[in-house]
Amino acid sequence: MLTEPTITAIRAVWAAVHSPSGLSFPAAASSLSALGVSRYRVDYIARTATAYVGTDVDVAPIPSYSTLAGSQPWDISKLSAGIKNAQAGVGIYEDFSKAAIEAGVTDYTAYLEGKRVVYSGALGDTHTEWFPGAKKD
Structure with missing residues (x-):
């Protein structure tokens, strides 16, 4: 079971990510790793972010940025462009x-x-x- 200070710290990272100034992916990943988070899952339909620390989890609500979640066809070109922009530091989360x-x-x-x-x-x-x-396997 996660301690309250760990949950509070994880949720502070999510708050920074979703703030108007945003928090870059590298900064968020570094902060979460320092808290022992090995992976996290963002669900745009459920509007949650689930952080995994060992076998413990914290599920936090996140803002909804679009009513279209789950209704759009898969478009790898659009996804690749969005990823490229994020990696280049264009825009916020x-x-x-x-x-x-x-x-x-x-x-x-x-x-x-x-x-x-x-x-x-x-x-x-x-x-x-x-x-x-990153080195690919």
């Missing part, structure tokens, strides 16, 4: 989320230790994006 949702992403899991993010669509489409500079 809200911009990335809108682009991902418009590309048909319903949820994604960031594997911090595995250095990759797996994006999923409503019909089972997936795309794996390695962290910049």
